[in-house]
Amino acid sequence: MTQEQRFDKAGNIGTYELRQYHPCVVAEVSVTGDFQSAGSAGFQPLFNYIAGANHSSTKVAMTSPVIQQSGMKIDVSEPAIETEVGASHKVAFVMPGHYVSTAELPIPNDPRVVLKLLPEELVAVDRFSGRWTHDVYLQRLNNLMKTLKQSGYVAVGNPRFARFDPPWTPRFMRRNEIQVPIKTA
16 A cells, blocks of 8 residues: 555544644655646656666655645635646655655755655645546635635645546546645634
């Protein structure tokens, strides 16, 4: 079974889950393009890295999810609108949980692949199945942001789109999430 990013359940807000994510290391690339092509463009250099395209030719286990984040800051007081064409995105693989620092991982051969240590954070999560479209992302993000605002939470970082399944998985079986780092207002 594929290892997932570690977290503790911290509660619920309506139908949304609150999670306390543990610190983790990610391998990340920055790409430019529309929402749907960004995930594909970022996937290959990251996959190559974990498949051994690094200074020590070490393979690193695949984990889930694949995380995509827009480079544009979203104003949480207004409905989320992002420009698709030419937008910058970050796509990341979470490294297996036994890596607790970037120094433990092999150095990437591809200079676009950057290793980062992410701190512990509280995250509101909308888990759903179905399509990976920009419209679905924005609709679900807007609903989540409205609920957060009504519940006394504010976003403290850019929303993320998390994909848990490969593209050949039937849509109705796909696990997707919108993840928003939060704090109480």
